[in-house]
Amino acid sequence: GIQVEQSPPDLILQEGANSTLRCNFSDSVNNLQWFHQNPWGQLINLFYIPSGTKQNGRLSATTVATERYSLLYISSSQTTDSGVYFCAGYNNNDMRFGAGTRLTVKP
C-alpha cells in the first residue's frame, strides 16, 4: 500500500543547532512535498521536490527518487522553526502525508 514514513518522530534542539529530517516513501508515491505546521496549526508549503535539491534560506531539501527517500535540512535552527514537519507525496489525484516530525527548538 501507499506509505510515507518519517523519522525521527520527535526532535529537540538547542537554538543554533542543525538537523536532518528523513522521509521514506513507497513506489506508488511521487511529487514529494515538505510542509511545516506551526504551533498555531497553520500548514505552510516549504518545498515541492520530486527530485534533486532545493534551498530556501536556512532550509534545504533533497529527494533521491530512485531510492525513495527525501531529506529536509534545517541549519542554525531558531525557535520559530518549532512545529511539525510533514512530507507528503502524490498517489493518483490525492496527496498522502507522513505522521510528521515534531521539532522543538529551545532558546
Add this chain to the structure above:
Amino acid sequence: NAGVTQTPKFRVLKTGQSMTLLCAQDMNHEYMYWYRQDPGMGLRLIHYSVGEGTTAKGEVPDGYNVSRLKKQNFLLGLESAAPSQTSVYFCASRPTGAFYGYTFGSGTRLTVV
C-alpha cells in the same frame, strides 16, 4: 487575498447531530480536498474534488459526505456525528497540474461529545 477560508473554526456537537463545514477559495483552483488530522498522525484524506460538480473518496470517507456545487466552495457534511469524528479538519486547494500549489485553510476543530 483570502486564500482558503474555513468556517466555522470551532464547533462542539452532540453524538448524532449533523453539521456542515464550509471551505471557500478565491484562487480559481480546480482541485479541493478535505483532510482530518488526529493527534500523532499526519493528515488523512477524507474526500476530494477535481472540479465543479465532481467528488471522490479518499482514504477515510466513511461517515462523511461532500458536495462541490460551485467551483469556489467545497462542503463537508457529517450526517450523524460520532465521537470518533472528533478531529481537526483542514481544507486545501490547488490549481490543475501545479502539485506545488497547495494552499491550506486554517482548520476547524470539531469535538463530538
